[in-house]
Amino acid sequence: MARIDDYRESFRLAAAELKAADLPHLAKLAGADLNITEGGPGTLRLLFFGSPHLVQVGDTVRVCKGAEEGEIPLPESILICHYLLSATGEPPTGKLITFRQIPDGQFYFDAFQRRARDPFLATFGGQPERFRQCAERLGGELVAAGDVAMSFQVFPRIAVQLVLWRGDDEFPPEAGILFDAGIARNLTAEDIAVMSGMLVYRLMGMARREA
Numbered sequence: 001m002a003r004i005d006d007y008r009e010s011f012r013l014a015a016a017e018l019k020a021a022d023l024p025h026l027a028k029l030a031g032a033d034l035n036i037t038e039g040g041p042g043t044l045r046l047l048f049f050g051s052p053h054l055v056q057v058g059d060t061v062r063v064c065k066g067a068e069e070g071e072i073p074l075p076e077s078i079l080i081c082h083y084l085l086s087a088t089g090e091p092p093t094g095k096l097i098t099f100r101q102i103p104d105g106q107f108y109f110d111a112f113q114r115r116a117r118d119p120f121l122a123t124f125g126g127q128p129e130r131f132r133q134c135a136e137r138l139g140g141e142l143v144a145a146g147d148v149a150m151s152f153q154v155f156p157r158i159a160v161q162l163v164l165w166r167g168d169d170e171f172p173p174e175a176g177i178l179f180d181a182g183i184a185r186n187l188t189a190e191d192i193a194v195m196s197g198m199l200v201y202r203l204m205g206m207a208r209r210e211a
Helices: 004-020 023-030 074-086 109-124 128-137 189-209
Strands: 033-036 042-048 051-057 061-065 141-143 148-155 158-165 174-180
Touching (some): 004 051, 004 061, 004 074, 023 033, 023 042, 042 074, 128 189
Antiparallel strands (some): 033 042, 158 174
8 A cells, every 4th residue: 555655756746747748739649628828727627437627737736526626536636647648649459458468467466456356356246237337327338248348438548348257156256357458558557557446446436325
């Protein structure tokens, strides 16, 4: 678990890069909208889990959900900044890969399993319909894979696919998390693991509220 000082330093570094960056260029590559007011900060607007988020870049950098909803948790702010700084603007390849197939994915694989895949399976493994219902409320779209699979547009250029297999008398339920093969051009393996965990915990939160 990262310490709060680590998060603050990570955000500080990302904010410094954003302040020095060509914002129109970043906006184009990331699929974000940019508004620059004379004498004021530049504001990047992009969708994150289907909700508008604003990144205000001036003397300081501030990330918030909507215009009046306040700042978001620091890990989410860092992830959004990293996406803006890394997005290439390239279209999806159409080829799906597992986390292990991502460069450096093997190094972060255990953390990825603990943070994303294992809690996803523990929560929804025996309840694929519950998963589908929660996923649809989060903006997920049904895709053809496993017994129930949903695709989530986390960022304008990044989608994540969650897959469940019900299991039977011989095999237990199983789960998988898939990504477009080009994802590593837009985020590091560590950021991909963090993003996957954020997606799964949003779904888990919905399931708990409806229990």
